[in-house]
Amino acid sequence: MSFPMHYFTDTPADSPETPAKALSVTELNGKARRLLEMSFNNVRVEGEISGLARPSSGHWYFTLKDKRSQIRCAMFRNRNQGLKFTPAEGMLLLVRGRVSLYEGRGDYQLIVEHMDNAGTGDLQKAFEALKMKLAAEGLFDITRKKPLPAHPKHIGVITSPTGAAIRDILTVLERRFPAIPVTIIPSSVQGAQAKNELVKALILAEAANQFDVLIIGRGGGSLEDLWPFNEEVVARAIANCPIPIVSAVGHEIDFTISDFVADHRAATPSAAAEILSPDRQAILNQLHLLRRKVTALIRHKLQLSQKELEGLQKRLRHPGERLRDSSQRLDDLEIRLKQAITLQLERARSRLNRTQYRTLQQNPLRKLELLRNRNDHLNQKMTQLMQNNLEKRRLKLEKVSGELNAVSPLATLSRGYSLTTSGEAIIRNSQQLKEGELITTRFHKGEALCKVEKLTP
Known part of the structure; x- marks a missing residue:
C-alpha cells in the first residue's frame, strides 16, 4: 500500500515565482x-x-x-x-x-x-516455552529458594545506573533505613547486549563476596523492553548465584522468567527496597519501648536495693555489743575445739590398738609357724591316704590275678595239656596242617618244634 502524493500550497501552481506561505x-x-x-x-x-x-x-x-x-x-x-x-x-x-x-x-x-x-505472539510463545522448560527442571521450586536476610548488611543492585528503577530503590532505602550500604552493579537492561551484561553483573557480585542480598530489575516497559529478563542465560545465572536475589522487573502486572527463578519476586523496584529495608521508624519505636522497659526495670531494682539497705541498717548493732558476742562465740569455739581434739585423740588411740593387734596377727614368723604346722598335718594325711590307696589297689590286683589265672591257658597247660601253633595260628584240627610242615607245641613249662610226618583225619 502506497501513500497518495499531495502537496499543499497557498499559491497557484502556475505561478512558481510567488513564494509559498510557511505553515505552522x-x-x-x-x-x-x-x-x-x-x-x-x-x-x-x-x-x-x-x-x-x-x-x-x-x-x-x-x-x-x-x-x-x-x-x-x-x-x-x-x-x-x-x-x-x-x-x-x-x-x-x-x-x-x-x-x-x-x-x-x-x-x-x-x-x-x-x-x-x-x-x-512469538515472544509470548517463547516466554511460555522457556517457563515450562525451567519449571520441569525444578528451577522454580520453593525448596531451592534461599531466605532473605532480616537485616541486610550490604545490598547489591543490578540495574541501569541512569534508569528510574535505581532512583526509586535509593529513595525508598533513604527513607526507610539509610544506614544500609548499597552498591550499584551497572548493567544495561534493554537491548541485545543486556542479557550478557546482566550475567556478567551477577558473576561480579558473587566474586565481590560482600553482598548478602541482591536486587535485579528495571522499571516498566513493553514485553520487548523486559525481554532480557526472560532470557535463559539470565535465568540460569540467577538460579546458580549463591546470594539471595530479589527480582524487581517492571510493574505489578508484569511477570518475567527472572521473577519465577529468583528467591523472591517484588512487584516493583520500590517494593524490593521496601522488602529488604527494615522500617527505621518501627525500629526506633521498638528501641524507645525497650528503653522504657529497661528504665522501669532499673528503677524497680533500685527500689528493692533501697529496701534491702534499710533492712540492713535496722539490723546494724553497736560495735561493743558485737564485740562481746564475738568474744563469747570465741570461748564457745575454744571449748568445742578442745572437746573435738580429745575425741579425735581417743579415736586415734583406738585405731592404733586395733592396728597393733592386726599387725601381730599378720607377723611373718607367726604365719610361717602356722604354715609349717599345716604342712606337717597335710603330709601325714597325704601319707595315710597313699598307704590306704595302695592297700586297696593291692587287694584288687590279687583278686583280678586270681580271676585271670582261672581262665588263663597257662593254667590249663599246668594240668597236662599243650598248645600247638603254626605261625600265629592255633591248630585245632589236623586238616589245618600239611605233611612236612613245622609246628610249635607249647607245654606248661617250655615248648618243642615238631615236624608233621603223617596226618590222620
Whole structure:
C-alpha cells in the first residue's frame, strides 16, 4: 500500500515565482492527520500487542508489532467497553480502525475501532516455552529458594545506573533505613547486549563476596523492553548465584522468567527496597519501648536495693555489743575445739590398738609357724591316704590275678595239656596242617618244634 502524493500550497501552481506561505506545526500536523484519515479510514491490521497501558480515563494505549515494524495504537473507552476479552502482553490481535496522527506530538497512530484475539505472539510463545522448560527442571521450586536476610548488611543492585528503577530503590532505602550500604552493579537492561551484561553483573557480585542480598530489575516497559529478563542465560545465572536475589522487573502486572527463578519476586523496584529495608521508624519505636522497659526495670531494682539497705541498717548493732558476742562465740569455739581434739585423740588411740593387734596377727614368723604346722598335718594325711590307696589297689590286683589265672591257658597247660601253633595260628584240627610242615607245641613249662610226618583225619 502506497501513500497518495499531495502537496499543499497557498499559491497557484502556475505561478512558481510567488513564494509559498510557511505553515505552522499545528497546521502541518492537521493537514497530515486529515490526509491519513481520508486515505486509511478503514484498515485491518494483525500484530502482537506490546506495552499496553490503561490509564484511569478508560482509554487503551498500546503498540502493535511484527518482526520488523511497529505502530502506536489507541482504543478509546467507548470502543473497548464492548470487548468480550481483555488483551494481554504478547497476545496476537486482529484490529480494525483508521490511521490518524496525534497532533500534539506529531505521532503517527492507529485508532482502533474493534479488535479480535488472533492467538499468541512469538515472544509470548517463547516466554511460555522457556517457563515450562525451567519449571520441569525444578528451577522454580520453593525448596531451592534461599531466605532473605532480616537485616541486610550490604545490598547489591543490578540495574541501569541512569534508569528510574535505581532512583526509586535509593529513595525508598533513604527513607526507610539509610544506614544500609548499597552498591550499584551497572548493567544495561534493554537491548541485545543486556542479557550478557546482566550475567556478567551477577558473576561480579558473587566474586565481590560482600553482598548478602541482591536486587535485579528495571522499571516498566513493553514485553520487548523486559525481554532480557526472560532470557535463559539470565535465568540460569540467577538460579546458580549463591546470594539471595530479589527480582524487581517492571510493574505489578508484569511477570518475567527472572521473577519465577529468583528467591523472591517484588512487584516493583520500590517494593524490593521496601522488602529488604527494615522500617527505621518501627525500629526506633521498638528501641524507645525497650528503653522504657529497661528504665522501669532499673528503677524497680533500685527500689528493692533501697529496701534491702534499710533492712540492713535496722539490723546494724553497736560495735561493743558485737564485740562481746564475738568474744563469747570465741570461748564457745575454744571449748568445742578442745572437746573435738580429745575425741579425735581417743579415736586415734583406738585405731592404733586395733592396728597393733592386726599387725601381730599378720607377723611373718607367726604365719610361717602356722604354715609349717599345716604342712606337717597335710603330709601325714597325704601319707595315710597313699598307704590306704595302695592297700586297696593291692587287694584288687590279687583278686583280678586270681580271676585271670582261672581262665588263663597257662593254667590249663599246668594240668597236662599243650598248645600247638603254626605261625600265629592255633591248630585245632589236623586238616589245618600239611605233611612236612613245622609246628610249635607249647607245654606248661617250655615248648618243642615238631615236624608233621603223617596226618590222620
